[in-house]
Ligand SMILES: [Zn+2]
């Protein structure tokens with residue numbers, strides 16, 4: 549079928565809206581009409597070349613939700629008409645990582661992403677016979693996409709699809725970092741460095757888990773005010789004060805620190821806000837080849853640093869839980885969407901994301 553999509557020719561190029569060919573889903577795949585796709589820092593990392601995530605030319609976008617239009621051979625669920633969120637952690641179920649209970653590290657999916665294709669290594673997208681790569685098996689800056697069935701989670705139809713899209717990446721990552729990776733306990737003191745899409749969901753995850761102090765750190769007042777709306781108890785503007793000193797003064801230190809920016813400087817700062825026995829969780833993705841220099845002193849106080857990928861999330865367990873949390877009013881998503889755009893608005897909106905403006909822009913289709 550012919551579809552409209554935003555194509556990126558290479559690192560640093562601009563999106564161009566083009567007509568592409570999309571093949572039918574093969575065995576174990578699903579054709580989805582995209583309803584919404586959030587603009588995430590991982591997309592920006594691919595555009596700017598901070599991380600090598602996909603060969604070019606490519607259709608990127610990965611924080612998405614939509615409606616199932618067609619299923620490939622052997623697919624029994626989802627069914628045509630089901631509403632689904634799409635995920636960057638599909639899994640094959642048979643590789644060593646899948647069999648050892650770490651499906652988020654599925655090597656079949658990893659290999660597929662490396663070559664910009666589906667699990668068989670081929671892409672369903674082309675332009676006049678030339679292969680167009682599919683980003684992270686999702687490629688959602690397009691009217692339609694073919695995805696692996698294990699990357700789809702069915703959601704109830706009362707869940708609005710634009711807000712569901714946010715769950716598929718920013719919310720799972722942020723909430724999951726708190727609930728699954730760090731396992732924040734009620735009554736804890738928490739600091740969060742960076743209040744973008746993921747940071748705000750770390751904050752609301754900490755609220756949902758009953759943290760008593762949640763200190764939000766950012767350099768823009770707009771994001772700090774959003775942080776307050778979703779649950780921060782204290783705000784620190786790092787463009788005005790030293791965030792380490794400010795947090796020490798507010799709480800004496802925290803039990804759990806989170807860094808959501810993937811920057812060496814803020815990781816070093818977040819580390820110094822951790823109190824005796826506490827933990828820093830690194831949620832922001834560092835650029836390829838990055839090295840960290842941190843103060844070694846705190847290790848004697850049994851402080852630790854933990855890595856985090858995709859909030860250690862379990863799609864089938866966590867997505868239904870988060871959808872229910874939204875529908876019951878506990879998880880705030882309406883507040884996080886700062887603009888809704890079309891395919892032709894991607895270039896401008898990514899420039900805003902680059903400069904730290906707004907929380908989340910979402911690409912929406914009618
Ligand atoms: Zn993302």
Ligand SMILES: [Zn+2]
Pocket residue numbers: 639640641642643644645646651653654655656657
């Ligand atoms: Zn696997």
